[in-house]
Amino acid sequence: MTLDINSRHLRDLENEAIYVMREVAAQFENPVILFSGGKDSIVLVHLAKKAFWPMKIPFRLLHVDTGHNFEETLVFRDNLVKELGVELIVASVQESIDNGRVTEEKGYNASRNKAQSISLLDKLEQLKIDVAIGGGRRDEEKARAKERFFSHRDEFGQWDPKNQRPELWNIFNGRKHPGEHFRVFPISNWTELDVWQYILTDKVELPSLYYTHRRKIFKRDGVFLAWAPFMMLKPGEEVIETDVRCRTIGDITCTGVTLSKADNLEDIIAEIAATRVTERGGRYDDKRSEAAMEERKREGYF
Amino acid sequence: MKENLSLLRFTTAGSVDDGKSTLIGRLLYDSKSIFEDQLDHITESSRRRGKEEVDLSLLTDGLKAEREQGITIDVAYRYFATPRRKFIIADTPGHIQYTRNMVTGASTADMALILVDARNGVVEQTIRHTYIAHLLDIRYIVFCINKMDLTDYSNEVFSKLRADLKALAVKLEVPHPYFLPISAKLGDNVVDRSENMPWYEGPTLLELLETVEINGNGQAVPARFPVQYVIRPLSADYPDYRSYAGRVAGGSFRRGEKVVALPAGLGSTIKSIDTFNESHDTVAPGESVAIVLDDDIDISRGDMIVPADAVPELKSDIVARICWFSEKPMVLNGKYLLRHTGSEVRCVIREVIFRLNVNTVERDTVNKEVKMNDIARISIRTAKPLFTDPYIVNHTTGSFILIDEGTNNTVAAGMII
Numbered sequence: 001m002t003l004d005i006n007s008r009h010l011r012d013l014e015n016e017a018i019y020v021m022r023e024v025a026a027q028f029e030n031p032v033i034l035f036s037g038g039k040d041s042i043v044l045v046h047l048a049k050k051a052f053w054p055m056k057i058p059f060r061l062l063h064v065d066t067g068h069n070f071e072e073t074l075v076f077r078d079n080l081v082k083e084l085g086v087e088l089i090v091a092s093v094q095e096s097i098d099n100g101r102v103t104e105e106k107g108y109n110a111s112r113n114k115a116q117s118i119s120l121l122d123k124l125e126q127l128k129i130d131v132a133i134g135g136g137r138r139d140e141e142k143a144r145a146k147e148r149f150f151s152h153r154d155e156f157g158q159w160d161p162k163n164q165r166p167e168l169w170n171i172f173n174g175r176k177h178p179g180e181h182f183r184v185f186p187i188s189n190w191t192e193l194d195v196w197q198y199i200l201t202d203k204v205e206l207p208s209l210y211y212t213h214r215r216k217i218f219k220r221d222g223v224f225l226a227w228a229p230f231m232m233l234k235p236g237e238e239v240i241e242t243d244v245r246c247r248t249i250g251d252i253t254c255t256g257v258t259l260s261k262a263d264n265l266e267d268i269i270a271e272i273a274a275t276r277v278t279e280r281g282g283r284y285d286d287k288r289s290e291a292a293m294e295e296r297k298r299e300g301y302f
Numbered sequence: 303m304k305e306n307l308s309l310l311r312f313t314t315a316g317s318v319d320d321g322k323s324t325l326i327g328r329l330l331y332d333s334k335s336i337f338e339d340q341l342d343h344i345t346e347s348s349r350r351r352g353k354e355e356v357d358l359s360l361l362t363d364g365l366k367a368e369r370e371q372g373i374t375i376d377v378a379y380r381y382f383a384t385p386r387r388k389f390i391i392a393d394t395p396g397h398i399q400y401t402r403n404m405v406t407g408a409s410t411a412d413m414a415l416i417l418v419d420a421r422n423g424v425v426e427q428t429i430r431h432t433y434i435a436h437l438l439d440i441r442y443i444v445f446c447i448n449k450m451d452l453t454d455y456s457n458e459v460f461s462k463l464r465a466d467l468k469a470l471a472v473k474l475e476v477p478h479p480y481f482l483p484i485s486a487k488l489g490d491n492v493v494d495r496s497e498n499m500p501w502y503e504g505p506t507l508l509e510l511l512e513t514v515e516i517n518g519n520g521q522a523v524p525a526r527f528p529v530q531y532v533i534r535p536l537s538a539d540y541p542d543y544r545s546y547a548g549r550v551a552g553g554s555f556r557r558g559e560k561v562v563a564l565p566a567g568l569g570s571t572i573k574s575i576d577t578f579n580e581s582h583d584t585v586a587p588g589e590s591v592a593i594v595l596d597d598d599i600d601i602s603r604g605d606m607i608v609p610a611d612a613v614p615e616l617k618s619d620i621v622a623r624i625c626w627f628s629e630k631p632m633v634l635n636g637k638y639l640l641r642h643t644g645s646e647v648r649c650v651i652r653e654v655i656f657r658l659n660v661n662t663v664e665r666d667t668v669n670k671e672v673k674m675n676d677i678a679r680i681s682i683r684t685a686k687p688l689f690t691d692p693y694i695v696n697h698t699t700g701s702f703i704l705i706d707e708g709t710n711n712t713v714a715a716g717m718i719i
Contacts, residue, residue: 146376
């Protein structure tokens with residue numbers, strides 16, 4: 001696939017996303033961008049810069065911090081916040097555990113992924129945030145394929161997928177009652193390949209984790225996971241050190257890594273165009289049940 | 303924007319069990335757009351449900367309730383690409399109770415695929431969905447006569463159905479109808495040419511999707527720029543900068559062009575068309591930009607910048623076709639919020655001119671109660687005048703939604719006549 005045929009397609013997607021960003025700024029009072037340090041949220045910030053230039057972006061960044069981060073992501077995040085001159089809000093899962101809002105999962109597959117929803121919803125309520133812009137894409141996962149651009153959340157932060165508001169043309173209805181909020185997904189229609197091609201054509205800077213690097217990893221249920229000292233190995237699992245890169249970045253406990261020597265965007269795009277496994281195929285959090293994502297989304301996950 | 307599309311947005315519609323989700327699954331599967339882990343997943347799910355073959359519809363039925371009931375409740379969006387084009391599919395539900403979700407999926411589509419079960423022929427939902435596609439001004443409609451494998455791939459069955467559907471297309475004035483005999487389940491004429499229907503010489507579905515040229519209706523569209531947001535940095539570097547952010551809705555603008563800002567009606571000249579760190583001479587439909595004017599005039603969200611010589615109609619009395627979505631019937635003389643481009647005004651429903659009998663595509667002027675999923679022509683009075691164009695001329699300035707102020711729900715889609 002050449003870049004040429006897609007560049008207009010990328011501009012079309014960009015025009016749509018910028019339009020959505022501006023609708024958010026116009027329709028809501030207290031918006032945030034959910035920023036994970038992953039490529040999709042980095043692209044969101046880039047689009048926001050383009051949508052409001054030469055103004056500072058009219059959104060604060062909200063990072064849901066599981067405490068299990070890749071160090072590179074935090075450094076990248078702090079530099080970006082400094083460059084944008086906007087406020088960073090951190091919703092800490094550790095804090096939610098300490099104050100008893102969340103009970104830490106136990107066992108081999110213990111993850112703080114699910115706990116993030118509670119920390120996020122508590123923070124949204126505490127700061128009266130009425131809209132959270134997310135980097136979710138419909139091509140990622142089957143429950144996400146059902147999501148509207150403007151997705152309503154009730155006063156408990158829940159999504160009701162069986163009763164979504166109709167969404168006609170590009171007329172977005174962001175009206176809500178006090179205590180309710182919206183999740184908005186400007187890059188709904190982008191595919192993984194679109195995101196990477198856009199990063200290339202727009203020269204978007206990414207954390208080094210996305211490029212090949214040496215890392216200690218181990219294999220679990222067919223997925224390579226990054227190893228960290230707090231992770232429990234099962235009998236027979238073995239830590240090896242090799243050349244990998246991340247295809248997505250989330251909490252370290254559930255982010256699969258890809259064996260790869262790709263050290264530039266062109267090679268990464270070639271790898272992704274040829275791959276036969278979806279991006280979230282490497283996400284441990286989706287493997288828990290057939291409706292894992294839908295269930296988490298109903299509870300307020302992003 | 304519409305010329306030489308490298309991106310085609312299409313929707314699928316049709317009655318329950320006509321095989322929409324299966325068709326999409328087939329399209330993705332045969333064009334090798336399904337990933338291994340997705341296939342493993344649905345193979346496993348099919349087996350768990352006691353099915354012998356892989357059920358391709360499980361690919362798009364993403365909600366638990368949908369998989370449990372084996373139906374589609376809400377639109378699912380799917381993406382695939384061939385070397386010739388990129389596609390966005392909106393897979394919409396067939397059940398009448400989910401019509402609003404079908405309309406959601408169809409409202410952004412360039413083309414509609416309408417599935418018809420070869421054994422059942424034209425049924426109410428076929429007419430309803432064709433009518434809705436026509437109502438939304440989707441000019442390219444592909445009738446996929448599905449399940450040909452269950453009619454022995456009969457040319458007679460296909461020819462009879464084609465004649466029926468052609469009559470429907472003529473009645474609804476569909477400008478570009480296509481008719482394809484397929485089997486979504488077995489793959490005939492979806493991506494690969496069918497060996498079972500040598501009598502069919504037209505394109506396969508994928509060939510058609512890859513090659514069809516989507517053009518407007520040939521009418522020149524006057525330029526429209528609904529203002530979404532005012533950009534004022536008030537920064538040391540840009541102390542006096544002020545631009546109007548929006549997305550061009552039809553037509554184009556150029557630097558130096560004489561324009562009028564509505565509703566104030568004050569004239570000015572385009573000084574600059576800005577995007578991130580760049581200034582452009584012209585801007586085309588669909589592009590998100592920010593416009594700077596020569597004069598300091600009062601413009602805010604909901605206002606519109608238009609060419610001085612092509613001003614839209616300013617109206618408080620609006621006649622429109624609507625599709626009603628709410629369980630609560632429409633209240634005659636009731637008040638609703640009307641959202642049109644960036645403006646939101648109160649309005650009152652003054653009259654139901656007629657309700658459409660979807661079975662016969664005839665106007666009902668006797669029973670005019672507008673209930674969920676009904677299509678009607680109504681007249682509305684707005685609290686403040688709106689700048690509108692007919693929907694068939696401009697989908698952006700010709701469309702609106704109605705919102706129930708009590709629930710905040712979107713209760714209707716409107717297309718201005």
